[in-house]
Amino acid sequence: MSPDWATTITTVGGVAAALIGVVAGSLLTSRSERTHWARDKQIAACSAIVAESTRIQLALRRAWKLGDPVDWVPWNVALGTIWLVGSPAVVDAAARVDEVFWDCSDQFIRQVAPDEQSWGEARDRMETARLHFINTARLHIDPQRSRLTQVPVSRPPQPRLAGPEPEGAGAPDAA
Template sequence: MTTLIGVFVGSVVSRRTQDRHWVRDQVSATCARVLRESSGLLVDLSEMEASRPDAVPQGVVLPTTIDWRPWNEALSMVNLVADKEIAEAAHALDERIWRLHTMVKRGLAPEENWLVLRLDVESAQNNFITVARRQLSLAGDPLQRFSGRPDPDDPIWTS
């Protein structure tokens, strides 16, 4: 009898461990997808802004050239598998992307600098990374830097 109880308890514990690993793997893959798709959207927005015809004045809204399906699928996966904190960080990133998208569709005003505007989205990406690292990284240590790219006011951008 003791052997049967031991086998049963062992199988329950093993099943829980497998479930936790599966969930962790799903959340990790989903977070990676959010970062991949949000980075892709920044590239698409940059290209959309750079290709805006000079003949179209700022304020005139152009139709979007962006395929939002991959981004929306990534957000749906976050809503499905991630915990509340990760989902909220993804939603904050989504809001920042939408705000930048709206600005790009109407055309940037002369005083609006693309590199500065994208920092708002990158800040939300970095927050998402910080939240996800707390949950997924074994060490959970916060990062001090998220990229090696020079700051927007660095002379490299004007030379």
């Protein structure tokens, strides 16, 4: 083989390898950008569910106490968005929040809930569903995240009242 052919073959091989590298790099970069874009959209959609579920819970309280109307449009937009970009587990968790709103809302919107205990039970159900959603979303976004035990914008855990313990009272049961 002549030196000119060897040079030509080496040059063509080098150009081909460079092109393959460029194409492979482009594909990997494109895939990485799509993955990053999708993750950002999922985080934004999950954040919207948390924000709107908080807003709806507070709006239901105002509807019951003050007769204010509840604007469901932003909540429905947040649900629609999570349906588009969320994983099945995240979508199911958002659906659970929505189910609790459906179960609880009518008595507060029509202002027929009998007492604060009714609100407390509904609030606890809403906050439990929101906490489940938050933990499901955190796990989907980053599996290394630990579970939370309290939702944002919720009633703080009730402190134990100070004072003398009744006779015979010891440490609380660990149940």
